[in-house]
Amino acid sequence: MVILRTEELTYQYSIGTPFEKTAVDHVNLEIEEGTFVGVIGSTGSGKSTLMQHFNGLLKPTSGHIYIKDKDIWSDKNNLRDLRFQVGLVFQYPEYQLFEETVYRDIAFGPLNMGLTENEVRERVYEAAAFVKLTEEQLEKSPFSLSGGQKRRAAIAGVMAMCPSVLILDEPTAGLDPMGREEILAEIKNYHKKTGCTVMLVSHSMEDVSRYADKLLVMNKGKMFCYDDTKEVFKRAEELQKMGLAVPEVTRICIELKNRGIPLDDSIYTVDEAVKQILEFYKSKNGGEVLC
Amino acid sequence: MSIQLSAEHLSFYYTDENGNRTSGDVLKDISLEIEKGSFVAVLGHNGSGKSTLARVFNGILVPTSGKVFANGLYTSDDENIYEIRRHVGMVFQNPDNQIVATIVEDDIAFGPENLGLPSEEIRDRVDEALNAVDMYDYRFHAPSQLSGGQKQRVAIAGIIAMRPDCIILDEPTAMLDPKGRSEVMKTIHMLREIYGITVLLITHYMDEAVEADRVIVIDDGKVIIDNSPENVFTKPELLQAVGLDVPQSTELLWRLKNLGVPVSVNAINEETCVDTLMKLLVK
């Protein structure tokens, strides 16, 4: 089933002034339910602006957005419900924490949905489990947590609303490699367990390519492509020209290929590179590996 | 070569206003010497103590035991602090929270103004610093009109205009996008070329540390590795054990070697990795 669809979606700001800019330019997109979508593009490509349209925070200048085949702007009164269906985690979400305890902060969204005490409690515990926050941590003040824990508490606050689509804008920004790894694994696990649609916005193609089924590439407000991760990486050289940092291993494999080594044209993980180089090496040395 | 920064049996823990201890040992018995003119990268995951180390070298924090010297000046002596800060500049993570003035050139002038220099000299230094970080065309802009990478370059220019011998950068690229990161790294390299300034770069990005002369890895308040980048990044087990990445080129070669492929694991960047693989595959 198509969960999210846009039709000629366009967003302009500062219309009528010298600063007029088209941030999102006629985007036509269809996302199947349950897909893990990686959204990439350089700063100013319109990717964050596009995401804010999906839960009605921004109103398109023209065009339409359909969630479950319903035009979200057809009835303004439904906008609040829409925000519970499409959860949006902003960049540096730890700056939105405000409650006395982590528990109450995570409960903020579910309470706004009008759920009962018991339902709220269930959801808070479930979300906390996804981001690996302990029961003891739930009773602490969010401001006493470490940077990485704060980030995870804030993400849990959106997960607890059980949205059908979870959008995360740069959830790993500013974290160290271990912190990045943990959060990405938790998001992947959430995706697997709940089966909901996840959209992960990131500058890091390394992060996105390991987890996403499909990639949406934005460039200068336009949708450059939306395709399977493997297909997108076939155009790695075009992506580089756009100013996107493709993984180091991809660049190495492109260079090897240019120098005549017959490798696949879309390698984006070290695993895949090791496998292919090893195969080629074996075939050259008659199956023998050890020297 | 003379010594820019040094620590002797440095330990540190945080205290509250009354001097009561509020944390465990953040730095544990560190002894280090940083030579003048060198480019040293300090790696470590969040909470390893690497940012605390940066602050100790600049005198923002003073050691709870042991001694730290910056430019030969003892940092625990309050009278030296002003002199230390003239010589050891500091750039922080959040570009927004270190820009004071509402216009780029006025902000760069802030440091030299505090040094009490004559106004013509301040003007010269500001123009030079603006050119050094390639922000001259933006000198009349407001900070809010700049990108993260540009703001960070302004912050660097603000330090350069004070003509320090050493610049400590505390995760200057952590909040930037890839474009901003490469802008800032380019600027840092250029400063080394132009001024021969000592650079201490605190980071958790391996690709930034690869370009240094020397890499120090900190874990749990202790120095666990202190070596050249070639020697550090060719030991992936060690780095992974303390929660750090290795460059993908190193990882690729390392894993091939572990599978029995006779390949040398000495590449820490793309070009050497490609060359190494070509030698292996085309014989």
Place this chain on the structure above:
Amino acid sequence: MLKDITIGQYFPGNSFLHRLDPRFKIVMTLMYIVMLFMGNEIYSLIFGMVYCATAFFLSKLPIKLFGKNIKPLLPILLMTAILDIIFIREGTVYFQLGIFKLTEDGVFTAVRMIVRIIFLIIGSSLLTYTTSPIQLTDAIERLLSPLKKLHFPVHSFAMMMTIALRFIPTLMDETDKIIAAQKARGAGFDSPKLKDKAKALVPVLIPLFVSSFRRAEELATAMECRCYRGDVGRTKMKIMKAGMNDIISFIFTLIMLCAAITVVVLF
């Protein structure tokens, strides 16, 4: 949104008015305000109006800018005028309906008030439009420097203003972001009930305070690292020097003010 406010904004330029010494500009603005608010007759306003028009001509700014500034004030102006007309009952009666009397004095006062407020806004906007905030605070610091003898913290005061100006756009941006983030969690900004709206402010204000304190702390450290010690041994890159233009403008302003005073006193 919050960003559309133009009062207090600076429009870089190189006009006669832009180039004037900010200290003189502040003093002349004050003299202009005196000119505008002196006397009770309509003709006493003429000096201020002429002065303002001259300054505007010298600023080379588009007139549209000022219109934008006055527009949001229209309801207030209208209210003032209506109140004046209703409550001032002296003078020749033009028109009467029950207890409502439209009198000459009422109409005069209303017109005078409106003209004064509009010209006050245009005049003071001219100052901020042509002077960068940092120049303004610098000038204020220097104008107030005699107060240092009375132990008034002039430098700290000016530094506070600079930092406030520097962080207003940053904090506005941040407020917009926090509001969006809390909206995404269903905070009741869209609710028509006032009580819900007030409640929705808590999740915005707390994070904003927390982040402002964090910023303040980081900024203080960064400033110290750049050898800041208050105004101890501090010099400035931009030295303010009064030139011929400043002196001529000042004399012109003084003559206008004296003329206005003479007219008000004599007639």
